[in-house]
Amino acid sequence: MMKYKNILVVVDPTVEEQPSLARAAFLARSYGAKISLILCIYDLSYEMTSMLSHDEREAMRQGVIEQQQQWLADLVTKYDDLTIECTVTWHSRPFEAFINHVIKHDIDLLVKSTHKHGKIKSVIFTPTDWHLLRKSPCDVLLVKDHAWPQGGTILTAVNAISEDLSHIELNHAVVQHATDIAKVVDAKVKLVNAYPGTPVNIAIEIPEFNLSEYNSSVRNHHEQAMNKIANQFKLDQSCCITQEGLAEDVIPTVAQSLDVELVVIGTIGRTGLSAAFIGNTAEHVIDRIECDLLAIKPQGFVSPLA
Numbered sequence: 001m002m003k004y005k006n007i008l009v010v011v012d013p014t015v016e017e018q019p020s021l022a023r024a025a026f027l028a029r030s031y032g033a034k035i036s037l038i039l040c041i042y043d044l045s046y047e048m049t050s051m052l053s054h055d056e057r058e059a060m061r062q063g064v065i066e067q068q069q070q071w072l073a074d075l076v077t078k079y080d081d082l083t084i085e086c087t088v089t090w091h092s093r094p095f096e097a098f099i100n101h102v103i104k105h106d107i108d109l110l111v112k113s114t115h116k117h118g119k120i121k122s123v124i125f126t127p128t129d130w131h132l133l134r135k136s137p138c139d140v141l142l143v144k145d146h147a148w149p150q151g152g153t154i155l156t157a158v159n160a161i162s163e164d165l166s167h168i169e170l171n172h173a174v175v176q177h178a179t180d181i182a183k184v185v186d187a188k189v190k191l192v193n194a195y196p197g198t199p200v201n202i203a204i205e206i207p208e209f210n211l212s213e214y215n216s217s218v219r220n221h222h223e224q225a226m227n228k229i230a231n232q233f234k235l236d237q238s239c240c241i242t243q244e245g246l247a248e249d250v251i252p253t254v255a256q257s258l259d260v261e262l263v264v265i266g267t268i269g270r271t272g273l274s275a276a277f278i279g280n281t282a283e284h285v286i287d288r289i290e291c292d293l294l295a296i297k298p299q300g301f302v303s304p305l306a
Helices: 018-031 044-048 054-077 094-104 119-124 128-135 165-185 202-203 212-234 245-257 274-279 281-286
Strands: 006-010 034-042 084-092 108-112 138-143 152-156 188-194 242-244 262-266 294-297
Touching: 006 084, 006 094, 018 034, 018 054, 018 108, 018 138, 018 165, 034 054, 034 094, 054 084, 054 202, 084 094, 094 119, 094 128, 094 281, 108 128, 119 152, 152 165, 152 245, 165 212, 165 262, 165 294, 188 202, 188 212, 188 245, 188 262, 202 281, 242 245, 245 262, 262 281
Parallel strands: 006 034, 006 108, 034 084, 108 138, 152 188, 152 262, 188 242, 262 294
Antiparallel strands: 138 294
């Protein structure tokens, strides 16, 4: 059974309520894990004050850090049953501070609250959430304001017919995580798989092409692959959902229709130009679901910041 032992929670200094901390506390109690809080702050004005000496600027920064450390200490008082360490760091690129902490302290789950990003902003600027999905060496849990009641549903996204060994291993890891968490929170597991529709040009170019028969064949192929995965984890075949369409469309639609508490998905951590132009399914999904998202990294993934 998969167990998280070291959980890092990213604190949002702009809000009083910290859903990510509450979710991490729940998991820490369930797994007997240790929690670390990290708060990243930065104010360019402290770097630009040329009237002050280096030591004076450093003293001002340290004063801000100590103030935030006290705020964190007050924040964790209601979690006195847990072991929680607090870190405040001064860094102009928060995601780098978070990932460096993950690497240095052997963190196996990073938890962060997330908010919807404006479409224009998402195109021009890559939000911290996306950096974490792409570059964090450990699993990432992005938390929204959606409760985890007993008897809820965990939706697990799989690529059922992939023949690539790394994708098959990632499928296994995703379902394993989902079933393990389901035992802890007393939830049901559903598997979802999207399959592509038939290109219209084929039916146009080949008059004798039977579109209905082809669609049925493709669907049956995916359903059989889904049933095989379900059998491996002793899940009932009624847990399998197979729908035509793009994964980034199917997953949010199914998640909303089932009112799920958590979507578990694998992410290959694509970076560079391929990430800019293609993106990752997890990134396309995150802003379109109202529940939490757990992104599982493939075995052997190495962060580009390592």
